[in-house]
Amino acid sequence: MIHPTKSLHASAVLVLATCALGADPDGAKILKALEANETLSADIHSKVAITENRAGQGAKSLKCEYFRRDSDKSFVIAITAPESDRGNGYLRQGEHFWMYRRNTRTFQHVNRDESIGGSDAKGQDFESRPLSQMYAPAKDAQGKELVRADTVGGVPCWKLEVRAIVSDVDYPKKSMWVRQSDLLLAKDQSFSSQGTLMRTGYYTKYQLVAQRQVPMRQVHVDEVEKGNRTLVDLSEIKVGKLDPTIFSKAWLESQSK
Amino acid sequence: MKTLLYFAFRNLMRQKRRALLLGSAMALGTCFLVLASSFVAGISQTLFDRVMTYVAGHTSVIVCDRGFMYRTAMRGEAGFKERIAKLPHVKKVDETIGIMSRIVGPTKGDNGILIGTDMDAQMSQAELRDLEDNFPMVSGAFKDLTRTDVPNPAILSKGKAQYLGLKSGDGFSARFQDSRGRMQVGKFTLVGIFQPSNAFMEAPFFVSMRHAKQLLDMDSTDLPYLYLTLENPTVNAKIVADTIFKMFEPGLAALPVRLENGKSVVTAVAAGVKADSAARSRMASYLGAGIPWKGDVVALPERMALELGVKVGDTVRVVSGISRGGDTISDRAVLAGIWQPPAGAEGLVLWEEDAFQSSRSFRRSQSLDSGLAQAKAASSLLDTLLSPNWVRMNRALTTDDVRDQMRQIGARSWKAPVVAVRTMYETGEQIIKLADALNLITLVAVLILFLVVLTGVVNALRMTVRERTREIGTLRSLGMQASQVRTLFLMEAGLLSFLSALAGTALALAAMFGLSQLTFPIEGNPLSMLLVRGHLVFVPEVLATLGQILLVIAMAVVAAWNPASQAAKLSPANALRHHE
Known part of the structure; x- marks a missing residue:
């Protein structure tokens, strides 16, 4: 399962359309352009629907409301469906990250590398780090950046290969397909350090939100366990200052009543 | 005294049937006492030496990188393992790697725990036997983990292999997080299948320690979790833990x-x-x-x-x-x-x-x-x-402390590597409580049994005193002192209980042999954790058995005290006039 925050953070990829590239694509500039869109200046509220398909197990859906305030690295996720999970949620306040369980009415601290709700998202994924601090364009033997023209679904893209410049990222190698027209991420593939393809993501239906392009639909395909895929749909995105009381334990707890 | 002993023996022989019945009851009681005590000792040995050493070690060193609980390595500090191995009372120091992973077969996936098994270490025959006792193999053997003709040899439980549709020789993948926090995929070859002794043992998925370290991006300079096996762990676990705790005094880093x-x-x-x-x-x-x-x-x-x-x-x-x-x-x-x-x-x-x-x-x-x-x-x-250079967590004193400590370790405030030292008393408190509870239950059951048996002893002696009142009168008339009469009856009880206890012990040893030959099913058996290869384990201890024999004699003598004193108090004239 891909977590909604992860979706917004890691792949809310977008770009200053004005960041024009010359005839020769520049990997570092593409990365910078992608990174430029990662931080939202305004508070944001959105509904998120996540549909997880597991091979042989059918589909499982989860709906939640997502509130995010980047000014102090806070967010709240309040799960609204299915009924069995309704009222559960997550709260991050600066350095602290808690999971709330309705049944026990308790807040539990989430560890940095703990799986969130059995998904492949971890506590650490919620610590935003600029893309350029994690990855740099990969280069060939001649020292040339691995960037070339390609297409995704017939759309002309730049295929950029990047490698991690720090050791503690989920995936040490990635390939990114960035649309040539507006430098929006269309697809990415994540590899293990041995070069095994582990995950493919597709990003569609971009919408302008607070001067940033947000992919309203994402599909993440598990390349290791074939048949597993996660669909993330964002809707009703609202931008503007949120009530500060939302980012509190009391508010999250009140949603379960 | 020798004469009294002779009389005591002769008197027992005179009333063979009664002595035999009473002796049989005492022998059965002793048999049960020795049997139960050896069974509990066997369970304790299984729990401490087999389960505990695998689950938590008698004493353990827990490490993690900067608050990342699953990055279980302290970089560049492998030297601690050698230093700890040299400490007094330490029999063995095992590096331990256990990582949550997703095992992916041809059609299905399932969760499992990737466990590194150190097959390169000099493993004694007994250790290898212990390993195979805990994880009896259906096919293949643990030494197959050292095979070099296939990529990443691995061993799975029977249930897991069946669920994933795998048989020996098949390849499969597993996804896991390495010691740097990166997602990795490993390709493995199934070289062995074990029959788990209980549901908890379903999850482990074994690879050699060497492969596990490579897969997790660890090398020989890294210090993973250490599980220690100690001599006399109940006494030494805390002593050794305190010593190790001092060894990890934090310093500065540069x-x-x-x-x-x-x-x-x-x-x-x-x-x-x-x-x-x-x-x-x-x-x-x-x-x-x-x-x-x-x-x-x-x-x-x-x-x-x-x-x-x-x-x-x-x-x-x-x-x-x-x-x-x-x-x-x-x-x-x-x-x-x-x-x-x-x-x-x-x-x-x-x-x-x-x-x-x-x-x-x-x-x-x-x-x-x-x-x-x-x-x-x-x-x-x-x-x-x-x-x-690292942060040392305070010693946890209870299981609750350990739980709190795990929460603290996982909190984001740690910037340096974190180390904690624990003993089985904190990490395996439940197992220790189980052993203590079994001991208590056995003691209470045996005491109740002996209460019944000793009531019989008292009753039988009272009848004997009554039947032999005139004989007591004769002995007293011939010059035997009252104290000697009492001693005679006490000796009879003591001799009977001694011979019965010996017979009961022999019976218990025979019963242990017989019971340990029985094979119980492991699959679906909730008590299978206490079995070794499906057999019950009995550990008769010489000192404990001697103590139990002495206990039986002492109880019989105490029970006989009152009837013997009554016999001693009889006046010779009254005793001689006594008629049934």
Whole structure:
């Protein structure tokens, strides 16, 4: 399962359309352009629907409301469906990250590398780090950046290969397909350090939100366990200052009543 | 005394049937006592020496990298294993790797725990037998994990292999997080299938320790979890844990670095400086009006800043070594201010703790002097602001403490590696309670049984005294003292109980042999954890058995005291006049 925050953070990829590239694509500039869109200046509220398909197990859906305030690295996720999970949620306040369980009415601290709700998202994924601090364009033997023209679904893209410049990222190698027209991420593939393809993501239906392009639909395909895929749909995105009381334990707890 | 003993024996022989019946009851009681005691000792041995050593070790050392609970390695500190192995009472030190993983078969996936098994270590026949007792093989053997003709040999449980549709020789994948936090996929070959002794043993998925370390990006310089097997663990676990705790006294950390600004290069030593709000405030007072001590920032001595040609707010490249993958570890840090180092720390760069510790964690281990002397010199000024080489957690005293400690370790406030030392009393409290409860239940059951048996003893002796009243009168008339009469009856009871206890012990040993030959099903058996290869385990202990025989004799003699005293109190004349 891909977590909604992860979706917004890691792949809310977008770009200053004005960041024009010359005839020769520049990997570092593409990365910078992608990174430029990662931080939202305004508070944001959105509904998120996540549909997880597991091979042989059918589909499982989860709906939640997502509130995010980047000014102090806070967010709240309040799960609204299915009924069995309704009222559960997550709260991050600066350095602290808690999971709330309705049944026990308790807040539990989430560890940095703990799986969130059995998904492949971890506590650490919620610590935003600029893309350029994690990855740099990969280069060939001649020292040339691995960037070339390609297409995704017939759309002309730049295929950029990047490698991690720090050791503690989920995936040490990635390939990114960035649309040539507006430098929006269309697809990415994540590899293990041995070069095994582990995950493919597709990003569609971009919408302008607070001067940033947000992919309203994402599909993440598990390349290791074939048949597993996660669909993330964002809707009703609202931008503007949120009530500060939302980012509190009391508010999250009140949603379960 | 010899005569009394002869009389006592003769009297028992005179009433063979009664002595036999009474003796049989006492023998059965003794048999049950020895049997139950040996069974509980067997369970305790299984729990302590088999289950506990695998689950938590008698004493354990827990490590993790900077609050990442599943990054179970302390970089460059493997030397501790050798030092710990040399401690008194330590029989064995096992490196332990257990990582949650997703096992993917041809059609299905399932969760499992990747366990590294050290097949390269000199494993004794007994250890190998223990391993196979705990994980009886359906096909293949643990030594197959050392095979080199197939990629990553692995062993799965029977249930897991069936669920995933795998048979010996098949290949499968597993996804897991390595010791750096990166997602990895490994290709494995199933070389063995074991029959788990209980539901808990379904999850492990074994690979050799060598492969596990490679897959998890650990090398011989890393210190993973250590599980210790001790001599007499109930006594020594806490003593050894206290000793190890002292060994992990935290010190300071330093890192040789190269600072670059364009073509200007300076070689220096870096020390980490904390960046919490209190530390920020103190650093502000040292650095003056500079950049806040937050994020990836450094402070340089003035001479170094001049050599590099940088001023506050500029960015410098910090090269802190070569990663294990061979890449240069470099970082771009903002110069937050100029600091005035005390004598001896003139070449010391202050580096924000998070960036400092993460570079320290990633770099290839080196035995070169890391410049600790400079960090120590700086401690006169910076004291608690300096980042330690590791954080040592306080000793947990209860299971609840351990739970709290795990929460604390996982909290995000740790910037340095974290180490904790525990004993089975905290980590395996439930198992110890189970052994204690079994001991108590056995004791109570045996006491009730003996109460019944001894009531019979008292009754039988009273009848004997009554039947032999005239004989007592005759003996007293011939000059036997009252105390000798009492001793005679006590000797009869003692002799009977001694012979019965011997017979009962022999019977118990025979029963143990017979019962231990029975094979119980393991699959679906909730008590299978207490079995070894499906057999019950009995551990008769010589001292305990002798103690139990003495207990039986003592109880019989105490029970006989009152009837014997009554016999002794009879006056010879009255006794001679006695008629049935």
